[in-house]
Amino acid sequence: ADMTIKFSHVVAENTPKGKMARKFEELAEAAVPGLDVQVFPNSQLYDDSRVLEAMLLGDVQIAAPSLSKFQRFTNKLQVFDLPFLFDDMAAVDRFQQSEAGQSLLNSMEDKGLIGLGYLHNGMKQFSANEPILTPEDAAGKKFRIQTSDILAAQFEAVDAIPVKKPFSEVFTLLQTKAIDGAENPWSNLYSKKFFEVQDYVTESNHGVLDYLVVTSASFWNGLEPDVRDKLNKAMNEAIAYGNEQSADLAARDRQAIIDDEGTKVVQMSAEQRQAWVEAEKPVWSEFEDDIGRDLIDAALKANQ
Amino acid sequence: MTALFSLLERVERTIIGLLLALMTGIVFVEVVLRYGFDHGVLWAEELVLTMASWFVLFGASWALRQGAHISVDALIKLFPNPLQRLLTGVAIIGCLIYCAIFLMGSWEYIKLMQLINVDMEDLPFKRWHALSILLVAFSLLSLNFLYIAWRVLSNQQSSFHMVDEASESMRLAEEAQGQNGEKNN
Amino acid sequence: MATLTLFAVLFGCMLIGMPIAFALGLSSLSVILFFTSDSLGSVAVKLYSDAGSHYTLLAIPFFVLSSAFLSTGGVARRIIDFAVDCVGHIRGGLAMASVLACMIFAAVSGSSPATVAAIGSIVIAGMVRQGYPKAMAAGVIANAGTLGILIPPSIVMLVYSAATEVSAARMFMAGMIPGLMMGTILMVAIYIVARRMKLQPVPFPGLGKLVISGSHAAAGLFLIVLVLGSIYGGVASPTEAASVAAVYAFLVAVIGYRDMGPLKNSPWVREGESVGQAIARAILEVPTGFVRSFWHPEVRQVVMDAAKVSLMLLFIIANAMLFAYVLTNERIPHAIAETITGWGLPAWGFLIVVNILLLIAGNFMEPSAIILIMAPILFPIAMQLGIDPVHLGVIMVVNMEIGMLTPPVGLNLFVTAGITGESIGWAIRAALPWLVLLLGFLMLITYIPEISLFLPELLDGPAKGF
Ligand code: NA
Numbered sequence: 001a002d003m004t005i006k007f008s009h010v011v012a013e014n015t016p017k018g019k020m021a022r023k024f025e026e027l028a029e030a031a032v033p034g035l036d037v038q039v040f041p042n043s044q045l046y047d048d049s050r051v052l053e054a055m056l057l058g059d060v061q062i063a064a065p066s067l068s069k070f071q072r073f074t075n076k077l078q079v080f081d082l083p084f085l086f087d088d089m090a091a092v093d094r095f096q097q098s099e100a101g102q103s104l105l106n107s108m109e110d111k112g113l114i115g116l117g118y119l120h121n122g123m124k125q126f127s128a129n130e131p132i133l134t135p136e137d138a139a140g141k142k143f144r145i146q147t148s149d150i151l152a153a154q155f156e157a158v159d160a161i162p163v164k165k166p167f168s169e170v171f172t173l174l175q176t177k178a179i180d181g182a183e184n185p186w187s188n189l190y191s192k193k194f195f196e197v198q199d200y201v202t203e204s205n206h207g208v209l210d211y212l213v214v215t216s217a218s219f220w221n222g223l224e225p226d227v228r229d230k231l232n233k234a235m236n237e238a239i240a241y242g243n244e245q246s247a248d249l250a251a252r253d254r255q256a257i258i259d260d261e262g263t264k265v266v267q268m269s270a271e272q273r274q275a276w277v278e279a280e281k282p283v284w285s286e287f288e289d290d291i292g293r294d295l296i297d298a299a300l301k302a303n304q
Numbered sequence: 305m306t307a308l309f310s311l312l313e314r315v316e317r318t319i320i321g322l323l324l325a326l327m328t329g330i331v332f333v334e335v336v337l338r339y340g341f342d343h344g345v346l347w348a349e350e351l352v353l354t355m356a357s358w359f360v361l362f363g364a365s366w367a368l369r370q371g372a373h374i375s376v377d378a379l380i381k382l383f384p385n386p387l388q389r390l391l392t393g394v395a396i397i398g399c400l401i402y403c404a405i406f407l408m409g410s411w412e413y414i415k416l417m418q419l420i421n422v423d424m425e426d427l428p429f430k431r432w433h434a435l436s437i438l439l440v441a442f443s444l445l446s447l448n449f450l451y452i453a454w455r456v457l458s459n460q461q462s463s464f465h466m467v468d469e470a471s472e473s474m475r476l477a478e479e480a481q482g483q484n485g486e487k488n489n
Numbered sequence: 490m491a492t493l494t495l496f497a498v499l500f501g502c503m504l505i506g507m508p509i510a511f512a513l514g515l516s517s518l519s520v521i522l523f524f525t526s527d528s529l530g531s532v533a534v535k536l537y538s539d540a541g542s543h544y545t546l547l548a549i550p551f552f553v554l555s556s557a558f559l560s561t562g563g564v565a566r567r568i569i570d571f572a573v574d575c576v577g578h579i580r581g582g583l584a585m586a587s588v589l590a591c592m593i594f595a596a597v598s599g600s601s602p603a604t605v606a607a608i609g610s611i612v613i614a615g616m617v618r619q620g621y622p623k624a625m626a627a628g629v630i631a632n633a634g635t636l637g638i639l640i641p642p643s644i645v646m647l648v649y650s651a652a653t654e655v656s657a658a659r660m661f662m663a664g665m666i667p668g669l670m671m672g673t674i675l676m677v678a679i680y681i682v683a684r685r686m687k688l689q690p691v692p693f694p695g696l697g698k699l700v701i702s703g704s705h706a707a708a709g710l711f712l713i714v715l716v717l718g719s720i721y722g723g724v725a726s727p728t729e730a731a732s733v734a735a736v737y738a739f740l741v742a743v744i745g746y747r748d749m750g751p752l753k754n755s756p757w758v759r760e761g762e763s764v765g766q767a768i769a770r771a772i773l774e775v776p777t778g779f780v781r782s783f784w785h786p787e788v789r790q791v792v793m794d795a796a797k798v799s800l801m802l803l804f805i806i807a808n809a810m811l812f813a814y815v816l817t818n819e820r821i822p823h824a825i826a827e828t829i830t831g832w833g834l835p836a837w838g839f840l841i842v843v844n845i846l847l848l849i850a851g852n853f854m855e856p857s858a859i860i861l862i863m864a865p866i867l868f869p870i871a872m873q874l875g876i877d878p879v880h881l882g883v884i885m886v887v888n889m890e891i892g893m894l895t896p897p898v899g900l901n902l903f904v905t906a907g908i909t910g911e912s913i914g915w916a917i918r919a920a921l922p923w924l925v926l927l928l929g930f931l932m933l934i935t936y937i938p939e940i941s942l943f944l945p946e947l948l949d950g951p952a953k954g955f
């Protein structure tokens with residue numbers, strides 16, 4: 001092959017991200033003669049925290065880590081971590097496609113990374129052994145969070161206790177009730193079997209856990225312009241396909257968890273949700289300086 | 305040379321012992337705080353994992369001098385001493401190449417991380433500060449391999465095992481005495 | 490060509506006596522340098538993160554530290570005395586009790602080397618003292634220790650569930666009966682061997698002495714309660730429980746039994762001392778003794794001994810992961826899987842091939858890495874052939890157990906060699922006869938799926954969905 005692109009990700013082949021990567025391989029190889037796209041799923045090459053460093057060293061060309069992994073590179077992408085900012089996935093999508101959302105893709109170019117597009121994973125839902133409907137329901141409970149100052153603040157705002165633990169430990173900690181709850185999109189709740197060890201899932205849609213498809217600036221800017229255009233087109237098509245898959249999967253996994261007898265799925269009322277929004281607004285202002293007021297406003301505008 | 309290594313030994317033992325004890329202590333205290341006091345220590349995970357990297361990398365050369373790194377010596381033991389020393393010499397050259405490659409790679413990696421200057425996730429340091437252990441570790445390893453090479457050349461040992469036999473047999477004798485003492489009780 | 494270089498350099502280096510960790514690393518580097526365009530920087534990225542980004546692996550140094558305190562601080566001696574009083578009058582009783590201890594410990598730990606380290610360092614010496622051949626003692630423990638990943642909780646099973654989306658709860662349930670079964674097989678074999686070797690049982694000491702030795706050992710035995718309790722009582726994850734075990738073992742050895750450390754010659758109650766005086770002295774001595782122990786040479790020696798074993802293991806693991814990375818990067822496992830699919834085998838034939846493949850892979854790679862790479866490749870083929878996903882998972886786990894005992898990357902062998910102070914070759918020979926049992930057990934597991942599937946189907950209903 002004249003050119004090799006390594007696409008490294010951390011999930012299985014049959015997930016939306018895995019399928020999106022294969023789709024890109026197919027489309028890009030058809031569009032660019034002599035191109036070999038190699039997809040490495042399941043963290044075979046790098047995990048999410050190291051893949052960006054390997055990319056900067058030029059050993060991986062494309063990856064799609066969670067948005068929260070970019071905290072160290074730019075503060076702006078943390079806008080997606082703000083709790084109860086987006087009403088639903090459609091709002092997230094509108095924001096991502098807006099001018100503000102698209103400008104975020106280039107917010108890390110000084111650190112050597114360029115975003116190629118957003119890939120949906122889904123809205124996060126609370127899970128616990130009791131229904132989490134009001135902010136008071138969460139108070140005093142221990143919730144597992146991913147790396148993020150904002151996620152910690154989100155739980156501290158309602159007097160819950162954020163606990164940071166690696167993904168590999170979460171199942172056991174939830175099963176033994178060392179941790180009371182977690183926040184995950186439907187797809188993670190289902191595929192990682194977290195719902196098996198939680199009695200209640202609240203359809204809270206309180207935050208978003210999307211991926212950013214990212215490439216290295218030196219690789220991307222070094223491409224022939226027509227090759228770059230073709231790859232960009234292939235990537236956009238692959239992401240659109242991945243997002244369809246993601247929506248289907250989220251719906252399917254949500255239904256599977258609803259159908260499961262061991263887990264009860266509960267809904268927040270409009271007032272309950274509003275109570276959460278009020279409780280979490282201080283978190284928005286706390287991080288307003290880091291993220292930028294204009295971005296938060298643009299995100300709120302996407303709610304329509 | 306011996307004075308240098310005995311100083312190095314004291315420094316290494318202190319750092320390695322502290323890292324192991326602190327890693328254990330921090331994870332333990334985190335459990336106590338979470339279970340007993342409903343408090344999550346958010347920076348503990350990154351600190352412990354960083355310490356684990358430091359422990360493994362920094363400790364590798366000390367473990368080498370202690371003869372802790374396991375090797376297959378069944379074949380080499382069949383050969384006469386000069387051939388044993390020759391093969392050990394070849395293996396040491398291999399290990400020095402290993403160290404040299406890692407030193408170059410670490411340098412490249414650290415320079416890059418210094419350039420983009422990203423922070424750690426939860427700790428108030430830059431990422432390249434934590435990574436700098438790579439240079440220390442592989443420099444120390446190289447130094448220790450050179451020391452073994454010198455001992456092999458000067459016929460003080462013929463394989464990787466650099467255990468000071470005199471003090472080791474003393475320790476074994478003391479342990480044996482201790483065992484007898486126990487039986488008498 | 491890259492594959493040939495990789496293995497030629499690995500075996501060449503190992504045969505001339507290069508430490509295994511460096512042989513794994515250097516062979517990986519030679520392929521990266523000559524056959525790929527990877528930067529040297531990325532190799533440093535890999536090694537740094539593999540040395541310390543795996544939280545679950547921290548359980549290894551913690552359990553090693555805990556067992557170092559238990560075995561040095563007189564705790565082990567008391568447990569062994571108690572075990573001998575319990576079962577020493579049965580032929581092979583102590584070895585059987587050791588297997589049982591491994592099974593109990595497996596229910597605490599998710600990793601096999603940790604099980605060997607925790608139990609082995611205590612009981613191997615005890616068995617040798619009771620007249621068992623050292624090789625037999627070490628071989629039994631190295632094998633029984635592999636139950637760590639078969640009896641739940643199991644790190645490897647969680648990795649399999651994550652890779653294939655099979656329920657982790659079902660996997661855990663599926664490991665229970667096979668785990669008990671393998672333990673029983675080992676114990677029966679020990680009984681037969683003990684009879685043939687005419688190992689002399691010791692006379693039963695009487696119930697009174699049993700209660701006394703039991704109460705002496707109580708603080709040590711409580712560790713099992715503490716670890717099991719903190720995991721199943723919802724206090725801690727297995728890795729965290731390992732740290733609890735280490736801190737507890739330190740306290741029991743230094744403050745409790747006082748066989749070592751600053752309070753060595755200062756018993757809880759001195760002769761001729763009143764209870765009040767003893768309590769007053771304890772209030773003063775316990776905190777100062779705790780602080781002084783950090784400078785005490787005996788305590789520091791235990792920590793350094795634990796550091797030595799842990800460093801050896803973790804440095805091998807970090808280099809083994811680099812090796813696995815090269816295998817993956819060269820797509821060696823993928824090529825093998827594609828070949829197998831091409832053969833169009835029936836289910837039973839496919840399972841033979843799976844076993845052979847995994848046994849070979851187990852020689853070179855760390856279990857989690859093997860599962861992550863091989864499961865997604867083998868899983869779809871197995872589904873087409875109508876093999877139950879949970880059954881396939883248990884087969885993979887048992888293969889990983891065997892891989893723990895085969896050189897060059899057999900972690901249990903390294904731990905065994907480490908805690909006995911013998912060579913790796915000696916450890917291989919010691920484990921070999923018992924490894925044959927494990928191979929026979931693998932055949933049972935492979936061709937009688939009910940062993941694995943009975944419990945999950947009984948408790949959880951038949952598999953849904955797949
Ligand atoms: Na286990």
Ligand code: NA
Pocket residue numbers: 851852853854891892893894895896897898899900
């Ligand atoms: Na092996």
